[in-house]
Amino acid sequence: MEEGGAEEEGMAGGSDGVGGLVGMCIEAACISGDSVEAWRRQRRTLQMLPAHLAHALFRCLLDRKLIVPSLLEVFQYSVEVVDLKGKSFVDAEWMAYIGAYRSLRVLNLAECKGINNSSLWSITGMTCLRELNLSRCTKISNAGMQHLQYVQDLRKLSLSETAVTAAGITCLSSLVNLTFLDLGGLPITDASLGSLQGLTKLEHLDLWGTEISNKGAANLKGFPSLSFINLAWTKVTVLPCLSSLKCLNLSNCTVDSMFDGYEAKVPLSRLIFAGSMFNNPLENFSCLDTEHLYFLDISCSSFHDFCFLNEMSKLTYLDLSSGNMSDAMIDPVAAIGANLRNLNLGNTRVTTVGVAALAGAVPKLETLSLSRTCIDDAVFYYLGMMPALCMVNLSNTSIKGLIRQGDHVNFSLTALQDLEHLENLDLGCTQIRDLALEPLSNFKQLRCLSLDSDFLSDVSLHSASPVDKLKVLSIRNAVLTDVGILSFVPPPTLHVLDLSGCWLLTEEGISLFCKFHPRITVRHEAIDKLSEEQNNGLKQKAGALCPPTFSARMKHRSKLKEKSQKETWRDERIKYGREELLQLQTSHLSNLSQCDKEILLPKELSTK
Structure with a gap:
């Protein structure tokens, strides 16, 4: 569940955000197996390495698949956070080394399929460990809980979607210092929840998808510090009044009474009712002190009357997506728009008329x-009246980017160019074509642009060149050519270029682009093959470090990934005639200089 256990996410980047000379040193230390061998024997230096630098080095080695169990030993005195989420090769041997980490505070083993009950024996003596994530480790069962009960100083524990049952949960009653517990997706019963009454410090409790009923929910009174409770996908229809509660998730539940026997209004700050059914919505919301409510998610719900929103003037986040909201019911949203910062109307019956009603009413959005939604290009005019807009998602709509007035054609996007804070624009799966993107050169604050259409060509790619602050450019399923990407001048800040589904691009063309622009991460089906070859080269150099079992597993994963890609490849050549295909085939890298002259570049580039 989205509001479930707060898992520690792996940090992106090989040097983990460490820049300057130090970051370059870490990168150099992780170039190959030979470079690792050159410094791994300097144990005294590694023992004195600051925790954040040790973490950056560890992550860089892990991302480049250069770290193996025997190398883990060098980090035992310096690393405080270990994130191994999704690493299927992590097993009992890895855990034997990690168990010796004297300063380890956070250990994320979520989705590590090789972790089993015996693997947890290694952490029983870790006195500094505060956070442990075992979510989706399917081999962890009740026997593993016997080991966890000795880690007395644990503060956060995630066990969602493991093989633990109600009997194993009772072992957790000795972890009296827990403040965060995620038991989502487990067969927890009312009785087993009652066995945890001794966890009086518990503040966050995830019970989504369990077998808890109203009887078990009554036991929640035994947690005096509870501020967050997730009961999504349960049989709970009514809750006891919990004075300390700040966030409640009852998604996909049938709600009879939000709080039973309340004497004073409950000051909740976050409510999530995605996909829920309400027998009496007005009565349920009447028990809330809405002066404190700033977050409301009622997406996929069956509401036909949104008058209750009129009392929620403090809302900053409102999700009405995939519901019955329409132009006729938009007035309550406009009435509370003064503080709104995030509004989701996706997949509703709202049209441009509804957006017009919001214009001028949402100054902080x-x-x-x-x-x-069924919006048209007139919507851009009203979006231009929302001065604080930072992110706009118009994907999967019928907008074209052009408005015809007689013989004159206006660019719809020009209405957004005065939005000083606009950083993220999603135009994926629309009817936008090359010509409509010409105004992009005036979007000086844009950081992320998403396009997805087979109507787009090299011209659209070049339209992004003048967007000086662009960091992420996604132009998927377009008719791009090698000539187009090699003549493309990326913005100086561009870090990610997503070309997925651009079937006309070749491995040779993408390889040359990567060579010319090494700091840009390119995403395309052909890039996986290049990455595999590079990784194989690194593995050969680091052969002494890689045990046979690990290499075999990685090779098996690569084959499965390649097989999956072949099965999902979409041949878009069927959209072209024979003569058109022959003409495209003549555009080869050897004819770059000639073909480049035929590309219709935006006027901003053609003047350079």
Whole structure:
């Protein structure tokens, strides 16, 4: 569940955000197996390495698949956080080394399929360990809980979607210092929840998808510090009044009474009712002290009357997506729009008329989603009247980017160029074509642009060149050519270029682009083959470090990934005639200089 256990996410980047000379040193230390061998014997230096640098080095080695169990030993005195989420090769041997980490505070083993009950024996003596994530480790069962009960100083524990049952949960009653517990997706019963009454410090409790009923929910009174409770996908229909509660998730539940026997209004700050059914919505919301409510998610719900929103003037986040909201019911949203910062109207019956009603009523709105709605290009005019917009999602709509007035054609996007804070624009799966993207050169604050259409060509790619602050450019399923990407001048800040589904690009063309622009991460089906070859080269150099079992597993994973890609490859050549295909085939890298002259570049580039 989205509001479930707060898992420690792996940090992106080989040097883990460490820049300057230090970051370059870490990168150099992880170039190959030979470079690792050159410094791994300097144990005294590694023992004195600051925790954040040790973590950056560890992550860089892990991302480049250069770390193996025997190398883990050099980090035992310096690393405080270990994130191994999704690493299927992590097993009992890895855990034997990690168990010796004297300063380890956070250990994330989520989705590590090789972790079993015996693997947890290694952490029983870790006195500094505060956070442990075992979510989706399917081999962890009740026997593993016997080991966990000796880690007395644990503060956060995630066990969602493991093989632990109600009997194993009773072992956790000795972890009296727990403040965070995620038991989502487990067969927890009312009785087993009652056995945890001794966890009086518990503040966050995830019970989504369990067998808890109203009887078990009554036991929640035994947790005096509870501020977050997730009961999504349960049989709970009524809750006891919990004075300390700040966040409640009852998604996909049938709600009879939000709080039973309340004497004073409950000051909740976050409510999530995605996909829930309400027998009496007005009565349920009447028990809330809405002066404190700033977050409301009622997406996929069956509401036909949104008048209750009129009392929620403090809302900053409102999700109405995939519901019954329409132009006729938009007035309550406009009435409370003064503080709204995030509004999701995706997949509703709202049209441009509804957006017009919001214009001028949402002065602080930063994020707006109109994906899968029936808006047209007139919507851009009203979006331009929302001065604080930072992120706009218009994907899967019928917008074209052009408005015809007689013989004159206007660019729809020009209405957004005065939005000083607009950083993220999603135009994926629309009817936008090359010509409509010409105004992009005036979007000086844009950081992320998403396009997805087979109507787009090299011209659209070049339209992004003048966007000086662009960091992420996604132009998927377009008719791009090798000539187009090799003549493309990326913005100086571009870090990610997603070309997925651009079937006309070749491995040779993408390889040359990567060579010319090494700091840009390119995403395309052909890039996986290049990455595999590079990784094989690194593995050969680091052969002494890699045990046979590990190499075999990685090779098996690569084969499965390649097989999956072949099965999902979409041959878009069927959209072209024979003569058109022959003409495209003549555009080869050897004819770059000639073909480049035929590309219709935007006027901003053609003048350079």
